[in-house]
Amino acid sequence: MNKYIRQILTQLALVTTLGVPALPAVAGGGSEMSEVPYQEIQLNPISMREAETLVGKEGVYFFDVNTLEIWAEGFIPGAVFFNVHNWRDLLPKNKDAVMVFYCANPMCTMSNLAAREVMKLGYTGVRHMADGIYGWRMSGRKTEKP
Known part of the structure; x- marks a missing residue:
């Protein structure tokens, strides 16, 4: 056995x-x-309610860290598909800009990893929306499709 x-x-x-x-x-x-690795960089969480107030605002960036298949099903309006090889090129020049990272749901860790990597580069306005796109959709919030 x-x-x-x-x-x-x-x-x-x-x-x-x-x-x-x-x-x-x-x-x-x-x-x-x-053991689960200890993360030195702590994430700054954001609720869907707060994130919704930032959609479409000047200087606020939403980054979708999902697979291309999940992205194609719909994303937060204005969000940029972040799961690419040259992701650093997608980041704003302003290191204080508000950036909201999300993936599928609280079980998905890709947005956690992406947000921490961006924070390591010196960005200070990084936020993490753990509910992800599934939580966003289930709550009836507006989405876009590519």
Whole structure:
């Protein structure tokens, strides 16, 4: 019996006997568990309500860090597709400009990574909208399509 199947059976036995949901412990395709890396750069969150007030404003940039398929389904009006090789070329010259980064939903980490990378470059107005485009759409807010 391979290691992965043994782990799942052990987790199922725990769930059955203790009633404790232990399945997330094997998330990640059965790879070895490791500590979550500590991020020195803390994100500046923004709610959908606050982000909506910034849509279309001069000097405010929205960056969609989703896949091209999700982007094609609709994005926040005026948002720029950020999941490209030359992403640095998309950044404004003004390092104090307000920039809102988002991806699909709170489980998606691509916008977290993008926002932190931009902050490492010295940008100070970086915001992160964790609800992502799915939260935006589900709340009935306006979107655009390419």
